[in-house]
Amino acid sequence: NAGVTQTPKFQVLKTGQSMTLQCAQDMNHEYMSWYRQDPGMGLRLIHYSVGAGITDQGEVPNGYNVSRSTTEDFPLRLLSAAPSQTSVYFCASSSSPANTEAFFGQGTRLTVV
């Protein structure tokens, strides 16, 4: 049972480059989200989706785009990477709105130089 799968695990980008962080879940969960984890700041919500074709902004959406064309996939795009986007990124999914367990992927460690 794969759960939530994120790729890549590690990535180094140069300032201004673009890239897509992949997230896929095999649990048929409607709800998916992206968080970034920075030292001393916990997990902060970037974007989330309540189903295919529906996305919304979280706490720190600037510099990131998302789309949700299928239930399984929820990619996160960095259009023009900046050093401030150096972080560990986690994708999560759950089966219903809040009040239930969120399943996290293993994370993508991104460094922007």
Next chain:
Amino acid sequence: QQQVKQSPQSLIVQKGGISIINCAYENTAFDYFPWYQQFPGKGPALLIAIRPDVSEKKEGRFTISFNKSAKQFSLHIMDSQPGDSATYFCAASFSGTYKYIFGTGTRLKVLA
């Protein structure tokens, strides 16, 4: 009002001791309070959760204590073991939404 304040930032406990991590919130509309455990290089995983209609929930060595009037909740790890060494996050959410507000995390180290 959206913040969840977590303390301490780090904690060192002897094997067999009790680890206590505290969280406080402001927004009384929060109605679900989970704790997540994260090991190095891994994603967070749900450890235990509580709703505000109960004051305590226990699962094995892990207990959540909830004080609604003080708007505080805490995680107690009894008989702490080296395998409990991890980062712990408290969180809060609103019924009917998908937004978790996470605390800043507590790095626990249990000495053998």
